[in-house]
Amino acid sequence: MNIMHTFFIVVFILCIVFPLFHIINALLLVSKKPFYMHDNKTKEQGISILVPCYNEESILQTCISGMRNLKYKNHEIIFINDGSSDETMRMLLDLLKLSPLDKNSVPYSELPYMPVKGFYQSTIYSNVKVIDKVNGGKADALNAGIACSSNELIITLDADSVLDESSLSIINKAFTDESVISAGGNVHILQGTEFENRKLVPALRKSKQIVRFQILEYLKGFYVLKASLARANALSIISGAFGVFRKEVLMEVGGYRRTIGEDIDITLKVQKYAMKHKGKKILFIPEAICYTEAPESWRDLYKQRIRWQKAFIDCFIIYFKTFMKTMFTNKVSFFFIFDSFLTGVLASYLTGFFVIATIVLFSGLTAKIFLIYTVTSVFANLFYAIAALSVSSDYGHSYGKKDFFALTVTIILDLLVYRFINLLTAMIGSLAYFVNKHSWNKVSRTGRKYTVESKEIVQKAN
Known part of the structure; x- marks a missing residue:
């Protein structure tokens, strides 16, 4: 041989x-009820939700509708328009009825990001602000959002993500433990759901086969792989679609690096921070859920997966020496x-x-x-x-x-x-x-309209 x-x-x-x-580890995790799911009333901590936007005009209405129905009171939402070339900024102005703030009111921060062109406050939602900035990429937009945030807990969401109404309360309970410095939430696919008796339930049959593949893939990736790695204190990717961080930790590690794999990179940075500070924890919270739109064409799915793989290789090379040691x-x-x-x-x-x-x-x-x-x-x-x-x-x-x-x-x-x-x-x-590591390959949105109303997400025809 x-x-x-x-x-x-x-x-x-x-x-x-x-x-x-991973299967055994995930099954063991289910057998024990986590501390944050016990029925105890907890004071609401301040939470800042950051939503970077680049050419998101087709999904913004769904995103804003979902945010509007969150029952958690002590939170703010910051949309960051990262130099979009479509009608994203105009839609933000119209949907949120924005009023300009003094650009000098943007707090000074050591985090790097491209210049801010405008800073706005919604006149109809007191907890919503918008940053309009020069294009610099998702990591750059998140750094700007961190700089302008006013709360200790930072949630990063994609513009096509819709939070379940109980997610913020669950996160709040999890972060009452001071040793928890970061966590990943659970991500389900928006197209694979329907409402039954006013409750959002899985509906695999309602989606295309290409979406069904991804639904099964997400179930395996989150309920088994991420759950197992988190239990083993080895989580290396907090999904960019739904992540939670303590602001002081993000500042300490220098924020996001401008890279194609910003979610892997920031997770590894936080893990290095945890190594230096004994007792710190990085969790996966499967009960905290957001819904995101999945690619519906093979072309878009291919572009997404190529980008994900390039991001993985990028971080593998950057952290190679640390990994080997x-x-x-x-x-x-x-x-x-x-x-x-x-x-x-x-x-x-x-x-x-x-x-x-x-x-x-x-x-x-x-x-x-x-x-x-x-x-x-x-x-x-x-x-x-x-x-x-x-x-x-x-x-x-x-x-x-x-x-x-x-x-x-x-x-x-x-x-x-x-x-x-x-x-x-x-x-x-x-x-x-190794041919073109900087290509982002942004996936096209479906353009489908979703109406989000107090526990309802209803797909409308185009």
Whole structure:
């Protein structure tokens, strides 16, 4: 047996061991009720919600409607128009009835960001402000938002995200623990829901197949992977769609770095901060939910996944020395290298290599190894999907009989088709980073209108 076969077998074993570890870890997490979900009244801490906007005219109305119906009182919302080239700023002016403030009222901050062109206060919502600035990218916009925020807790949201009305209260309870410095919220896909008896419930059958793939993927990614990593104190990505940070920590680590992977980068910065300050915690809060719009075309999905992969490679290179020095002493480094990089990136290339080698060379040993890998990985991924559905059901996110057929088809197609698409985008995205690492590849919004009314999100026809 040559070195390549040995290496492949090692990676193959890791590809089985890590998923099993995450499944068990996630199931153990469900068995214990977290401290912040106990029925205790807690004083509302001040929360600042930052919403960076770049060419978001088609989704702004949904976002603002969702914010308007939040029942948590002690919060402010700051929209940051990052030099949009469409009608985003005009819509903000119209929908929020903005009144200009003195630009000099923007607080001084050591965080870097591009110049502010205008600073505004909504005349109909006293807790809403808007920053109009020169384009500098999402990280740059978030730094401007941090500088203008007035509360200790910072929530970062994408413009296409809609918060569940209970999310802020749950976050507030979680951050009564002074050792908690950051947390990731749970993200569900907006197109995969409907209202039944005035309650928002999953509705897989109502969405396109491409969206169903992503719904299942998000369930696995949040309810299993992120839950497991957080329990192991190894969470390396707080999703940019819904993250929570203490402002003092963001200031201490220098805010966001201008990069394509700002959410990974800021999480790793905060993890380094936690390493230096013993006892600090970074949580995943599955009960705090936001809904986000997913790509509905293969072109947009491809662009999104290429960007995600380039962001991963970018942070892997930047933090490589730290990872290598601490791979066996720090859990974040260990899982980033062996779980995310080795089984997520290198394994995709090895899979491609063995597919080609089996077809071209038709080596008996190569074909046998690949067959064992394929069969085992199919069952491992099936178990992973079932575990994700089980865990999400325990958290109240379950699918009924009406969705059984759509769910069954999605799981089968995910095993046979979609996971190979993800392998392909991981391979292409990793190489694309070295060709053009700064390309953002913004995904087009669907243009669909959603009306958000006190526990209601209703899709309207275009």
